[in-house]
Amino acid sequence: MNGAPKVAADMERIGCVARRTDPGDQRARMIELTLYGRAAVEAGRAAREAVSARTLGLLDAPEEFLASARRPARCANSSPAGSARSPDRSAGVPAKPAAVGQAQ
CATH class of the missing domain: 1.20.5 (Single alpha-helices involved in coiled-coils or other helix-helix interfaces)
Structure with missing residues (x-):
């Protein structure tokens, strides 16, 4: 189980939420805070x-x-409109590692 269903199950297990049957659709479940x-x-x-x-x-x-x-934040690596500048990899952002089995 991944994502939202896992979070909901974990929260139910510790008592933060309860699952209820949706009165309008018996197949659906609603999650309510306890x-x-x-x-x-x-x-x-x-x-x-x-x-x-x-x-x-x-x-x-x-x-x-x-x-x-x-104020809206601007990305440090964003460039002005129309510019084709690529991000500066030397600014602490590591390059994507090579796939397993590929030469680096």
Whole structure:
């Protein structure tokens, strides 16, 4: 089992979600958060907010940081429109390894 079904099964096993039969389609199953799952989500949100507040409190200009974080990011390897420049492999991005059995 891979992907979403595995995640759902793992979350069900630890008690975060429950699977229910869809009343409109008996063949389908719905996944709902349990009380424990809702508490875990809320605890995660509270922890994220606390870490964010502490981190922003360390900055000299948190408003500037937040404003820059809200702007769309540009990829470091992106090139201007119309340019055919390839990414710079020397910038810490390793080249794709050769397939097994091929010379390198």
